[in-house]
Amino acid sequence: LLGSMSSHATRLRLKLPAICCLLQLVTIILFAVFIRYDQETSARLWHEELTRHNKSNRDNEFYFxxxxxxxxxxxxxxxxxxxxxxxxxxxxxxxxxxxxxxxxxxxxxxxxxxxxxHSFFGCLLSWxxxxxxxxxxxxxxxxxxxxxxxxxxxxxxxxxxxxxxxxxxxxxxxxxxxxxxxxxxxxxxxxxxxxxxxxxxxxxxxxxxxxxxxxxxxxxxxxxxxxxxxxxxxxxxxxxxxxxxxxxxxxxxxxxxxxxxxxxxxxxxxxxxxxxxxxxxxxxxxxxxxxxxxxxxxxxxxxxxxxxxxxxxxxxxxxxxxxxxxxxxxxxxxxxxxxxxxxxxxxxxxxxxxxxxxxxxxxxxxxxxxxxxxxxxxxxxxxxxxxxxxxxxxxxxxxxxxxxxxxxxxxxxxxxxxxxxxxxxxxxxxxxxxxxxxxxxxxxxxPENHHDGYLPAANPEDPERSA
Amino acid sequence: LLGSMSSHATRLRLKLPAICCLLQLVTIILFAVFIRYDQETSARLWHEELTRHNKSNRDNEFYFxxxxxxxxxxxxxxxxxxxxxxxxxxxxxxxxxxxxxxxxxxxxxxxxxxxxxHSFFGCLLSWxxxxxxxxxxxxxxxxxxxxxxxxxxxxxxxxxxxxxxxxxxxxxxxxxxxxxxxxxxxxxxxxxxxxxxxxxxxxxxxxxxxxxxxxxxxxxxxxxxxxxxxxxxxxxxxxxxxxxxxxxxxxxxxxxxxxxxxxxxxxxxxxxxxxxxxxxxxxxxxxxxxxxxxxxxxxxxxxxxxxxxxxxxxxxxxxxxxxxxxxxxxxxxxxxxxxxxxxxxxxxxxxxxxxxxxxxxxxxxxxxxxxxxxxxxxxxxxxxxxxxxxxxxxxxxxxxxxxxxxxxxxxxxxxxxxxxxxxxxxxxxxxxxxxxxxxxxxxxxxPENHHDGYLPAANPEDPERSA
Amino acid sequence: LLGSMSSHATRLRLKLPAICCLLQLVTIILFAVFIRYDQETSARLWHEELTRHNKSNRDNEFYFxxxxxxxxxxxxxxxxxxxxxxxxxxxxxxxxxxxxxxxxxxxxxxxxxxxxxHSFFGCLLSWxxxxxxxxxxxxxxxxxxxxxxxxxxxxxxxxxxxxxxxxxxxxxxxxxxxxxxxxxxxxxxxxxxxxxxxxxxxxxxxxxxxxxxxxxxxxxxxxxxxxxxxxxxxxxxxxxxxxxxxxxxxxxxxxxxxxxxxxxxxxxxxxxxxxxxxxxxxxxxxxxxxxxxxxxxxxxxxxxxxxxxxxxxxxxxxxxxxxxxxxxxxxxxxxxxxxxxxxxxxxxxxxxxxxxxxxxxxxxxxxxxxxxxxxxxxxxxxxxxxxxxxxxxxxxxxxxxxxxxxxxxxxxxxxxxxxxxxxxxxxxxxxxxxxxxxxxxxxxxxPENHHDGYLPAANPEDPERSA
The missing domain is CATH 1.10.3430.10 (Ammonium transporter AmtB like domains)
Structure with a gap:
């Protein structure tokens, strides 16, 4: 019954994959073009930071x-x-x-x-x-x-x-x-x-x-x-x-x-x-x-x-x-x-x-x-x-x-x-x-018989109970 | 049935609000009179602490x-x-x-x-x-x-x-x-x-x-x-x-x-x-x-x-x-x-x-x-x-x-x-x-029909199933 | 029905306790023989570490x-x-x-x-x-x-x-x-x-x-x-x-x-x-x-x-x-x-x-x-x-x-x-x-009537509902 009511309009078989893929693709491209690791995340920048400011690895913002x-x-x-x-x-x-x-x-x-x-290109990914x-x-x-x-x-x-x-x-x-x-x-x-x-x-x-x-x-x-x-x-x-x-x-x-x-x-x-x-x-x-x-x-x-x-x-x-x-x-x-x-x-x-x-x-x-x-x-x-x-x-x-x-x-x-x-x-x-x-x-x-409010009163096809 | 059994003695309409308000009021007054932020929490005391002991913000007890x-x-x-x-x-x-x-x-x-x-007045709120x-x-x-x-x-x-x-x-x-x-x-x-x-x-x-x-x-x-x-x-x-x-x-x-x-x-x-x-x-x-x-x-x-x-x-x-x-x-x-x-x-x-x-x-x-x-x-x-x-x-x-x-x-x-x-x-x-x-x-x-152990056997007024 | 089906082979009354006790005993013995606290955990070793490397208690690996x-x-x-x-x-x-x-x-x-x-005896328990x-x-x-x-x-x-x-x-x-x-x-x-x-x-x-x-x-x-x-x-x-x-x-x-x-x-x-x-x-x-x-x-x-x-x-x-x-x-x-x-x-x-x-x-x-x-x-x-x-x-x-x-x-x-x-x-x-x-x-x-899929249709012995 419900299956048939799930008419054309609410079927998502193509719509949902399409929108997910599109959004994901856009996000990936935006990140690829714009986003870089910042000085706490990038191996090179962090090691420069360590040297320049006499920091230790445990000063990384991560721990705080x-x-x-x-x-x-x-x-x-x-x-x-x-x-x-x-x-x-x-x-x-x-x-x-x-x-x-x-x-x-x-x-x-x-x-x-x-x-x-922030600057547009080379935006840094800070924590x-x-x-x-x-x-x-x-x-x-x-x-x-x-x-x-x-x-x-x-x-x-x-x-x-x-x-x-x-x-x-x-x-x-x-x-x-x-x-x-x-x-x-x-x-x-x-x-x-x-x-x-x-x-x-x-x-x-x-x-x-x-x-x-x-x-x-x-x-x-x-x-x-x-x-x-x-x-x-x-x-x-x-x-x-x-x-x-x-x-x-x-x-x-x-x-x-x-x-x-x-x-x-x-x-x-x-x-x-x-x-x-x-x-x-x-x-x-x-x-x-x-x-x-x-x-x-x-x-x-x-x-x-x-x-x-x-x-x-x-x-x-x-x-x-x-x-x-x-x-x-x-x-x-x-x-x-x-x-x-x-x-x-x-x-x-x-x-x-x-x-x-x-x-x-x-x-x-x-x-x-x-x-x-x-x-x-x-x-x-x-x-x-x-x-x-x-x-x-x-x-x-x-x-x-x-x-x-x-x-x-x-x-x-x-x-x-x-x-x-x-x-x-x-x-x-x-x-x-x-x-x-x-x-x-x-x-x-x-799953069928799925929850309390809608549980059928009798369940004759239940293999366990008919046994 | 149960509604009517919830007789006068167990009705909480006034009792529960009364006790909650009373306890909350007492607590607020006690706090207002007695409790102050301590040196890790108060802006002034912490900044004095920072200066006096040459600490950094990251030494705050909070992080540990x-x-x-x-x-x-x-x-x-x-x-x-x-x-x-x-x-x-x-x-x-x-x-x-x-x-x-x-x-x-x-x-x-x-x-x-x-x-x-501790001292009675001006008690400090320490973490x-x-x-x-x-x-x-x-x-x-x-x-x-x-x-x-x-x-x-x-x-x-x-x-x-x-x-x-x-x-x-x-x-x-x-x-x-x-x-x-x-x-x-x-x-x-x-x-x-x-x-x-x-x-x-x-x-x-x-x-x-x-x-x-x-x-x-x-x-x-x-x-x-x-x-x-x-x-x-x-x-x-x-x-x-x-x-x-x-x-x-x-x-x-x-x-x-x-x-x-x-x-x-x-x-x-x-x-x-x-x-x-x-x-x-x-x-x-x-x-x-x-x-x-x-x-x-x-x-x-x-x-x-x-x-x-x-x-x-x-x-x-x-x-x-x-x-x-x-x-x-x-x-x-x-x-x-x-x-x-x-x-x-x-x-x-x-x-x-x-x-x-x-x-x-x-x-x-x-x-x-x-x-x-x-x-x-x-x-x-x-x-x-x-x-x-x-x-x-x-x-x-x-x-x-x-x-x-x-x-x-x-x-x-x-x-x-x-x-x-x-x-x-x-x-x-x-x-x-x-x-x-x-x-x-x-x-x-x-909620009615509320859970497993007490679910009615049949549920004729269920709008979904009678449909 | 199920009770009787739980035949001899699947009864765990002695088997499960036996295996649990055996495994626990072996573990305890292995630990007693081989494992010691390491320098971050042992009171003595950590205090030596503190003195030797001019560390503070908050440098313990624990916090990181x-x-x-x-x-x-x-x-x-x-x-x-x-x-x-x-x-x-x-x-x-x-x-x-x-x-x-x-x-x-x-x-x-x-x-x-x-x-x-690692060395076999006196193995250290490191975090x-x-x-x-x-x-x-x-x-x-x-x-x-x-x-x-x-x-x-x-x-x-x-x-x-x-x-x-x-x-x-x-x-x-x-x-x-x-x-x-x-x-x-x-x-x-x-x-x-x-x-x-x-x-x-x-x-x-x-x-x-x-x-x-x-x-x-x-x-x-x-x-x-x-x-x-x-x-x-x-x-x-x-x-x-x-x-x-x-x-x-x-x-x-x-x-x-x-x-x-x-x-x-x-x-x-x-x-x-x-x-x-x-x-x-x-x-x-x-x-x-x-x-x-x-x-x-x-x-x-x-x-x-x-x-x-x-x-x-x-x-x-x-x-x-x-x-x-x-x-x-x-x-x-x-x-x-x-x-x-x-x-x-x-x-x-x-x-x-x-x-x-x-x-x-x-x-x-x-x-x-x-x-x-x-x-x-x-x-x-x-x-x-x-x-x-x-x-x-x-x-x-x-x-x-x-x-x-x-x-x-x-x-x-x-x-x-x-x-x-x-x-x-x-x-x-x-x-x-x-x-x-x-x-x-x-x-x-x-527990009886234990969940949705197997709930009996009627429940005449229910003391609440028959009341």
Whole structure:
């Protein structure tokens, strides 16, 4: 039955190989032309570095970034991948399309990011600005994936990733290089951008008849446990995410500590509000799986600063509160009023916290300048706000820049998402029909009797039981 | 049916939010009043440190503790969390209540631990003594959680965590600061304390009618696989647990190596004994999930010393043997004779090994002093036993102190657990009735047809199948 | 029914304990006689090292190897363990026998590896050459396990591990010490050796009647998701695997980067080919779970070199292509023509890539010598090819050595695997009958109603539902 419903339009036998090969070929050519090993990676350059600066092999940046990087890598592929397996019939698509588009974004983006702000030819492949940014960029794409989960073909997803990665690079260049905004944990460049981009794609691809797939939109017992694998890994490694590219030394340690405290506080807040908004006082797995992470998002930009542990906890509490309320009250409104079908509720976790985290940053900034940085040597301020430290900016001006950067990000995400969404409407890209959303059988060989919710009552052809 | 059984007593709509908010508020206030960034975390102090001691940013303690810490963090939230999902209908509660109380204990404890032995105001937030101890303290609470799993409400669990964390801090202060005992891997402070505290709580909360929930106390096929995720992560990262706060250099490496060998040996022993004690020679998942970890527990205190690889293996073998026998023969006796209902069998893994690991330590100590440390310079002994190295103690006296520390720990755990258990009997705390233990539906929104063991035979309203 | 079928031959009540105890005893004795802590681990030797070389505790090798090592450790126990849980009724055996034989191989091998090339008595237990090699050796055994998965008893598996570990040590000694071949990522010593050893064991143990267990050879929906946990972890940490024992500095960073790019490319290629070879254009989980990893295997030996990022991508693409085609077309032929029943298809991932990775290495080698290393100082070449750097070998000669090393490895694996397979035919070792392959109930206490595919239609004795 389903086999026959997998009509011409959704067959990917040629489309998917074609797009994969094309994207891979383009990436290989771009790398061959533009990218070279940098001085930490190239045998010749590193040995020159060793001699010139009297370094030892153990001073290589590798040893000071690799563990954090692997944590972030785990978040992208295990964290996001399993978080989305909560859907009862879309586990294969969740974890494996996540794998596909993250792997693509991971090695494609690198090129673009380095195009801007650096020389064009002979661009160097540096560890921090390249590999870690590659995962950050994948993160933004996966947030958007959360909004359109179950309603798109892998061909659409790869195209979305292609354009989103490009816009991510442009937006990041504007924010960090032109405006001089701070965004170590990617609150704006990753969360705000990824969420609103994905929401706009979802808006443009609005499906009035999505109710026909409603019976598959929920979870089953074990799919919720798989999703918890994703949640816990995201929660565990968020401190590494926020600190992966901050300055070495106290900055990195402080970012990690602040993020821990914020996450712990948002977890308690989420349990509290989840019970409170349920008529029977029962907890909801959707809230725990998502809103408990809000503490990591909200301090993304500010965790680097002298936020103080209790400041981080207050931020985390508020984030957990706002995010859980969003899942309970805002998601239905987005769907019915604004026609935005947000499968994973990315708006509540990644989008809605844009304003709080910006305010959080601005407060931290004022606090920083008037407070704890003031009496110390110049160097410690220069790590965080080089432009304030060298006197070319006031703290107020920096605060205004941060707010302006948020507006730019929203603009790029909304316009970009709308255009890309419009492009993805092309029928040949293999989108599922409204009756077949959230369904693995459309794109996957699925084992028969495949899971709980759809298990046949009797199974007479079972060779074991008839024996 | 179940909805209506979730009567007034077990409704958490106001209770859970109230306790979460209260605990969070107290924590925030304590942090605001007492806790400051230390010299590795504060921008000003670290930059003074840099200047004064001619350090570089890469000398920050962060780079030498963070990877181990993240391993321990993974053990607490993934390891313990998934280990307990073996119950067929309590997977949500296992992983998510684990998440809740660990997140609470993680940021609450830090305060208390630093109250003792340090100045009261302006206490510094240091990485090793604070963050890693925070996870250790969570570990003790989670061991106790294992004893009462499925028989307590989240409100009870948070209260238990609150008091256990406090007593943990007091006990640790007595052991490490007053008695001068060694306990790098927390054999006494974490395992012995957590186990006997939880067992006493379980004893006081004894349910004579627990048989009415017997049908839910077992596992289903996939819940045992989820539990194996927890087991393997605990097993993998136990070397990081035991070495997280040992001295830098050879100590940390030696602790890691000894723990590996002990764990590998306890794994073989567990498989051997599990087959031997079963009438048909079949292996039992409960043994593999738990007793294979005994090798990590047993060398918790002694792994730091010159235990030698073969010594570590012998300790691991014996631990696996004792622990598996405990699961097979002792747990039923504890239940029927001593009225201790130990859901996860924490006595067999964490409690019963108290005496062996203390003996193991004392032997290692004598060996150390008479053996391998003797001929070396003073420094290497001072890392492990500063009081012996500076001549203020003999090895025998240190051994007696270790044994005395064990008795103290047992005392604090038993008395503390009894009192806290008595407090948790208050009906308003929402404990499940005897007929509804090990059941997620009491506190959770559970998807219909939710899992294997309770799947309805036929499912006529299924829109897919009726189509 | 099944209980009674678990006849005398497959009962392990005495056999499994006997073999476990024997192997453990031998290991303990070997360690007691031969193994001592090395200068990084021993308190005395390390403190002498500190004094003599003016080192600090933070220069201990531990800090520069431990994070990579833990990644590799995770691959062995979580990665391989869960990858094999795809079988619907063999999840316990997959993850737990993986655990057993890896734990055994992990601590047994260490001895052997150090027998060759070092002094016999007082052999030192060094971190890099011992612990990391221990995991590498386990990896080879687990690859062989993949070929015989579900068709062997744990007693057979332990014996296979015993002999394979021994031969692994001999082969590695020949390759690295006698021939002077390079194999940092273990392409030959681990992948080629493990795969062909396992395939030969499977060939010798050929079961003409395996069709009788055919209904259990597939997956169910959730077992495929468990397998994806394994896949993603293998994919994530493969860069650590390939770089775990390369030289410090640029070598290690370059290995990591090249492996990332190769893996990302093989993922895209796998999705492309998986859709292309399916008549309906549907993706196959078997391909994604396995072939996406081919990029890590193929650059195992060459990732250390100046492969360039685009070179790594091309290698990864080809590996994903070849591996996916192997799963689709070669595995059935191996079974029907060559009578090799390869449960996990290890030939496609680990075996078949032997020739490509050797060619890849030889090309990289020529490129290296004629290209990027040439103009630099001697030191940077010496890290990778000491024998070429000091002039005792030409690049061509080294290339010939690599090819010769591959032939040796194939020889040792094929001859060794055949002999060991013949030994494993002994009936007393408890192999499952042809009708009971891929079945946990033979060796495990399995909970009733245990999983999807075998759930009874109605469940009248369920106390909950009859209430």
């Amino acid at each position: 970034r690799y563990p954090s990087f692997q944590d972030v890598h785990t978040m992208i592929f295990i964290g996001f991948g399993f978080l989305m397996t909560f859907l009862k019939r879309y586990g294969f698509g969740s974890v494996a399309f996540n794998f596909l588009i993250a792997a693509f974004a991971f090695h494609f983006q690198s090129h673009l990011l380095n195009r801007f702000g 921090a600005s390249f590999m870690i940014n590659a995962d950050f960029c994948s993160g933004a794409v996966l947030i958007s994936f959360g909004a359109v989960l179950g309603k798109t073909s892998p061909v659409q997803l790869l195209l979305m990733a292609l354009f989103e990665v490009t816009l991510f690079g442009i937006n990041e260049y504007i924010l960090l290089s032109l405006i001089g905004a701070k965004d170590a944990g990617g609150s704006m460049t990753i969360h705000t951008f990824g969420a609103y981009f994905g929401l706009m794609v979802s808006r443009v691809l609005y499906r009035p008849q999505l109710d026909k797939s409603k019976q598959r939109e929920g979870s089953v017992y074990h799919s919720d446990l798989f999703a918890m694998i994703g949640t816990i890994y995201l929660w565990l490694f968020w401190p590494s995410f926020n600190s992966a590219i901050t300055a070495h030394g106290d900055d990195q340690l402080r970012t990690v500590m602040n993020t821990y405290f914020s996450l712990a506080a948002s977890t308690l807040a989420t349990f509290a509000i989840s019970a409170l908004v349920n008529e029977e006082g029962k907890l909801d797995m959707v809230h725990i799986q998502n809103a408990a992470l809000a503490g990591g998002v909200v301090v993304g930009t500010s965790a680097e600063m002298m936020l103080t542990p209790f400041g981080a906890m207050i931020a985390g509490c508020l984030a957990g509160l706002v995010s859980t309320l969003g899942f309970r009250f805002l998601t239905p409104i987005l769907d019915s009023r604004l026609k935005i079908q947000d499968t994973c509720g990315v708006h509540n976790l990644h989008g809605m916290l844009s304003l709080p985290h910006t305010e959080c940053l601005i407060l931290a900034l004022l606090w920083a300048v008037t407070g704890s940085y003031k009496t110390g040597p110049q160097g410690m301020m220069a790590d965080v706000f080089p432009l304030i430290a060298d006197g070319s900016r006031t703290a107020t001006y920096q605060g205004a820049c941060q707010f302006f950067a948020l507006l730019i990000t929203l603009g790029v995400a909304v316009v970009g998402g709308s255009l890309v969404g419009a492009g993805l409407k092309i029928r040949a890209l293999g989108a599922p029909p409204d009756t077949q959303c959230f369904e693995d059988q459309l794109y996957w060989e699925v | 503790r963070y990877p181990s810490f993240q391993d321990v963090h993974t053990m607490i939230f993934i390891g313990f969390g998934f280990l307990m999902t073996f119950l067929k209908r309590y997977g949500f509660g296992s992983v998510a209540f684990n998440f809740l109380i660990a997140a609470f204990a993680f940021h609450f404890q830090s305060h208390l631990l630093n109250r003792f032995g 090793a003594s604070f963050m890693i101890n925070a996870d250790f303290c969570s570990g003790a609470v989670l061991i106790s959680f294992g004893a009462v799993l499925g028989k307590t409400s989240p409100v009870q669990l948070l209260l238990m965590a609150l008091f256990e964390v406090t007593l943990f801090g007091i006990n640790e202060y007595i052991l490490l600061s007053l008695i001068g005992a060694k306990d790098a891997g927390g054999s006494m402070t974490i395992h012995t304390f957590g186990a006997y505290f939880g067992l006493m709580v379980s004893r006081v909360l004894y349910r004579p009618q627990l048989d009415k929930s017997k049908q839910r106390e077992g596992s289903v096929y996939h819940s045992d696989l989820f539990a194996m995720i927890g087991t393997i992560y605990l097993w993998l990262f136990w070397p990081s647990f035991n070495s997280a706060i040992t001295a830098h250099g050879d100590d940390q490496l030696r602790t890691v190596m000894n723990t590996y060998f002990s764990l590998a040996a306890s794994t073989l022993a567990t498989f051997a004994i599990s087959a031997l004690v079963n009438e048909e020679g079949k292996l039992d998942m409960v043994h593999i999930q738990n007793a294979a970890l005994a090798g990590g527990v047993v060398v918790g205190t002694s792994a730091e010393m010159m235990l030698t690889p073969f010594g570590a293996m012998i300790a691991g073998c014996l631990a696996g043997l004792v622990s598996t026998l405990g699961f097979r023969f002792l747990t039923p006796i504890l239940d029927s004779r001593l009225k201790i209902q130990d859901t996860c069998g924490v006595h067999n893994l964490h409690g019963m090994l108290s005496l062996p690991h203390t003996e193991c330590l004392i032997l290692a100590l004598l060996w150390a002093v008479t053996g391998s440390y003797k001929t070396g310079p003073q420094g290497m002994m001072a890392d492990v036993f500063p009081l012996i190295a500076d001549g203020s103690r003999t090895a025998t006296y240190q051994g007696a102190c270790q044994f005395f520390a064990l008795l103290i720990t047992l005392g604090v755990a038993v008395v503390g657990g009894s009192l806290v258990g008595a407090g948790l009997k208050i009906r308003a705390l929402g404990a499940p009735p005897d007929t509804q233990c090990f059941e997620d539906q009491l506190y959770w929104e559970v | 190897r431990y994070p990579s090592f833990q990644d590799v450790h995770t691959m062995i126990f979580i990665g391989f363990g869960f990858l094999m849980t795809f079988l619907k009724r063999y999840g316990f055996g997959s993850v737990a026998f993986n655990f057993l034989i890896a734990a055994f191989a992990f601590h047994f091998q260490s001895h052997l590896l150090n027998r060759f090339g 890099a050459s011992f612990m990391i090699n221990a995991d590498f050796c386990s990896g080879a055994v687990l690859i062989s396990f993949g070929a015989v998965l579900g068709k062997t008893s744990p007693v057979q598996l332990l014996l296979m591990a015993l002999f394979e570990v021994t031969l692994f040590g001999i082969n590695e000694y020949i390759l690295l010490s006698l021939i002077g071949a390079k194999d940092a990522g273990g392409s030959m010593t681990i992948h080629t050796f493990g795969a062909y050893f396992g395939l030969m064991v499977s060939r010798v143990l050929y079961r003409p009647q395996l069709d009788k267990s055919k209904q259990r050879e597939g997956s169910v929906y959730h077992s495929d998701l468990f397998a994806m946990i394994g896949t993603i972890y293998l994919w994530l940490f493969w860069p650590s695997f390939n770089s775990a024992i390369t030289a410090h500095g640029d070598d290690q960073l370059r290995t990591v980067m090249n492996t990332y790019f190769s893996l990302a490319a093989s993922t895209l290629a796998t999705f492309a080919i998986s859709a292309l070879v399916n008549e309906e254009g549907k993706l196959d989980m078997v391909h994604i779970q396995n072939a996406a990893l081919a990029g890590g295997v193929v650059v195992g030996t060459s990732a250390e070199m100046m492969l360039t990022p685009f070179g790594a991508m091309i290698a990864g693409c080809l590996a994903g292509l070849v591996s996916t085609l192997g799963f689709r077309f070669l595995t059935p032929i191996l079974d029907s023509r060559l009578k090799i029943q390869d449960t996990c298809g290890v030939h496609n991932l680990h075996g078949m890539l032997s020739l490509p990775h050797t060619e890849c290495l030889i090309l990289a080698l020529l490129w290296a010598v004629t290209g990027s290393y040439k103009t630099g100082p001697q030191g940077m070449m010496a890290d990778v090819f000491p024998l070429i750097a000091d002039g005792s070998r030409t690049a061509t000669y080294q290339g010939a050595c690599q090819f010769f090393a591959l032939l040796i490895t194939l020889g040792v694996a094929v001859v060794g695997g055949s002999l060991v397979g013949a030994g494993l035919k002994i009936r007393a070792l408890g192999a499952p009958p042809d009708t009971q392959c891929f079945e946990d109930q033979l060796y495990w206490e399995v």
